[in-house]
Amino acid sequence: MDFDKFNTLRKGLLEFLILGIVSSGRVYAADMMQRLSRTDFATQEGTLYPLLSKMRRDQLLDYEWQESETGPPRKYYKLTTSGRKQLAEFREYWESLTGLIDELGKPSCKK
Amino acid sequence: MQKVIQISLGGHTVMFQLEEDAYSALQSYLERARTRLKSDPDRDEVLRDLEQSIGDKLVSLLRSENRVINRREVDAVLEQVGTVDAGSAEAAGPNTRHERPRRLCRIQEGQWLAGVCQGLAAYSSISVEWVRTIFLATSVLTGGLPILVYIVLMFVLPIARTHDDYVAMQSSAT
Numbered sequence: 001m002d003f004d005k006f007n008t009l010r011k012g013l014l015e016f017l018i019l020g021i022v023s024s025g026r027v028y029a030a031d032m033m034q035r036l037s038r039t040d041f042a043t044q045e046g047t048l049y050p051l052l053s054k055m056r057r058d059q060l061l062d063y064e065w066q067e068s069e070t071g072p073p074r075k076y077y078k079l080t081t082s083g084r085k086q087l088a089e090f091r092e093y094w095e096s097l098t099g100l101i102d103e104l105g106k107p108s109c110k111k
Numbered sequence: 112m113q114k115v116i117q118i119s120l121g122g123h124t125v126m127f128q129l130e131e132d133a134y135s136a137l138q139s140y141l142e143r144a145r146t147r148l149k150s151d152p153d154r155d156e157v158l159r160d161l162e163q164s165i166g167d168k169l170v171s172l173l174r175s176e177n178r179v180i181n182r183r184e185v186d187a188v189l190e191q192v193g194t195v196d197a198g199s200a201e202a203a204g205p206n207t208r209h210e211r212p213r214r215l216c217r218i219q220e221g222q223w224l225a226g227v228c229q230g231l232a233a234y235s236s237i238s239v240e241w242v243r244t245i246f247l248a249t250s251v252l253t254g255g256l257p258i259l260v261y262i263v264l265m266f267v268l269p270i271a272r273t274h275d276d277y278v279a280m281q282s283s284a285t
Contacts, residue, residue: 029160030167044193046144049160053153071170072122072163 010041015051016094017041019079019087022061026076052077060086115179120169121162127169128178133185137165144195151197165192214281217265220273225265233277 021032029048036042055061060083063075079087114131129137144161148154168188169180215234217226228246232239250257271277 029164044191045161045164046193047196049157049164050148050151050195050197053151053157053160057152071167072124075160 014041014043014047015055016087016090018048018051018055019060019083019090022077022079023084023087026078028074028076032077055083059083120166121159121164123163123166123170125166125170127166127180129180129185130182133180133182136182136185136189140189140192147195147197157195161192161195165189168192215264215268216271216277216280217268218271218274218277224261226270227261227264227268229274230264230268230271230277233274 017036018032021027021035027035029045029052033043033045033048052061056063059080061077062080063077065073066076068074116129116131116134117126118129118134118137119126141158141162144158145154148157151157165188168191169184172180172184172188216230218229218233219226220229221239222229223243228242229239231237232242235242246257246261269280271280
């Protein structure tokens with residue numbers, strides 16, 4: 001199997017998976033990595049932080065600081081309105097895409 | 112004898128004590144991160160997040176022991192944090208588009224023979240007429256050596272159908 005090709009695909013999808021995770025409520029970066037750790041999308045701070053700051057610049061996410069008992073204050077992320085909109089669009093697009101892939105896989109009626 | 116260096120990390124109130132080589136490993140990681148993030152408008156913030164994360168991991172490693180951290184431990188933490196991947200942040204940046212395509216291909220659009228000269232022209236941003244002129248002139252002068260090179264390149268180089276395809280191949284390859 002061509003894993004390199006899948007890597008590119010995964011890299012592009014990560015942003016949407018993060019939108020999905022953040023939509024479940026206020027989360028901080030370590031939560032996200034925990035949620036992804038047992039999946040194909042396991043990621044590290046070195047990848048996640050630049051991506052989160054880019055998503056915030058794109059106004060998909062926002063964060064607020066919250067005191068932590070064990071260390072310095074943490075950033076808790078939540079979706080913005082346009083983040084929620086983009087996630088809904090992505091889910092719809094993804095559904096139509098899987099539909100299309102299934103359909104194209106079937107033998108064509110024309111001869 | 113090892114020198115011990117005391118540092119603070121991204122918002123942590125505790126001070127960390129590092130052996131000198133552990134300190135330089137951490138420092139060079141952060142410098143590399145800074146370089147990789149050079150086109151990221153939020154560079155300082157991302158660096159601070161990374162520092163804080165490294166601090167979190169060191170705290171859980173120490174479990175409130177007040178001891179000196181060695182190189183091996185720092186390396187393990189940096190391994191967990193991973194190399195800074197500015198790719199996703201850079202994709203939207205203004206700098207990436209202007210880079211010259213780096214891979215040589217042969218381009219079939221407008222080819223005379225196999226498109227090697229077209230490929231060289233696109234690669235070097237020299238007009239294809241010039242490339243062909245130089246190619247023919249050197250072939251005459253050296254008794255055909257470039258022709259041999261042409262034949263080799265014909266088999267070795269990947270093919271782009273049009274110039275647009277070539278540009279698309281370059282941007283997806285990075």
